[in-house]
Amino acid sequence: MTTEGKSNPLALVGLLVLTLIWSYSWIAMKQVTLYIGAFDFTALRCIFGALLLFIVLRLRGRGMRPTPFIPTLAIALLQSCGMIGLAQWALVSGGAGKVAILTYTMPFWVVILAALFLGERMRRLQYAAIGVAAVGLCLVMQPWQLSLSSMKSALLAVLSGISWGASAIVAKRLYQRRPGLDLLALTSWQMLYAAIVMSVVALLVPQRSVDWQPTVFWALSYSAVLATALAWSLWLYVLRNLPASIASLSTLAVPVFGVLFSWWLLGEKPDGLESLGIVLIVFALAIVSLKKRAPQIHSSVK
Structure with a gap:
């Protein structure tokens, strides 16, 4: 019996911790753009994150056998390379709050992809929550005020959200096919593949020279240890224990705090419209939180 439809306190705690870690990570990611290129920083973040994950994997005696190559590589390309790399690139010219909001359009892409590939169906109140959240996101983004100089950043941030949403679907399908798959091993191997890919990208793409200021080391430590190694492990755990659409919609709290x-x-x-957008997003999250109880009861009857 799966735990997806049941109340899972650990999964809810995981969402709370993710909110705090990933919300502040946008600040660290923005500040470091003054001293290092986006792809250099993403590559280093993945390298140190992978190193830490494999040390933990070894110490816990889980074994070092690679997880299924194709889906693990797909998660690495979409999640770590796509989501992190594109978001970091967007922050070079975009504000931290705006980029966070645009990246977190991810739940809407997950809902669409989950309906197409996972057979998940949203209930009416959940559809209403998506609509309210969409209005809130629009008010925060204010696309009618985007200048040509900010269009690149906005597009990269949206592509980051789409990539993240696609990775959630790949991970969910992998869990369905391999219910006993080790989460720590999957996180470690996808991070290693992402580190290799991003290192190649960093070598090939011209970037600014690295200015090794203390901010770089702080941001790298925070990003690698907390926002990468720990947070991605928590994300995969939450995704495994909650429906993809619910888990993803709930993470809208992250850009709000961001x-x-x-x-x-x-x-x-934020101006008046942005503040109103934040309120609407919080309201949408409340709808989702209340509605989750209905599927839980239905699943327990089964």
Whole structure:
């Protein structure tokens, strides 16, 4: 019997921890763009993240056997390379709060892809929540105010969200086919593949020279240890224990806090429409949280 439809306190705690870690990570990722190229930083983040994950894997005696190559590589390309790399690139010219919001259009792509490939169907109130969240995201983004200079950043951030959504579908299908798959091993191997790919990209794409300031080391440590190694492991765990669409929609809390952190720490103050958008997103999250109880009861009857 799967745990997807049941109340899972650990999965909910995982979502809370992810919110805090990933919300602040947008601040660290933005600050470091002044000192290092996007692809160099992403490659280093994946390298150190993979190293840490394999050390933990070894210490826990899980074995070092690779997970299925094709789906693991697909997750690496879509999740670590696509989502992280494109988002970091978008931050070079975009504000942390705006890029976070655009990247987190991911849940909408997951809902569409989950319906097409996983057979998941959203209930009416959940569709309503998506609509409310979409309006909120639009108010925060304010696409009618985007200048030509910010279009590149916005497009990269949206592509980052699409890539992340696709990786969630690949991971979900892999769990369905391999229910006993080791989460730590999967996270470790996909991070290793991503480190290799991003290292090649960093070598081939011209970037600014690295200025090894303390900010670089701080951002790299935070990103590799918390936002990469720990957080991706938590994300895969949450994704395994909750429906893909629900888990992804719930993570809309991350860009909300990301906007607040960017306001507090970077001076990116949201205007009236952006504030209204944040309120609508929080309201949509409340709808999703309440509605999740209905499927849980239905599953327990089965």
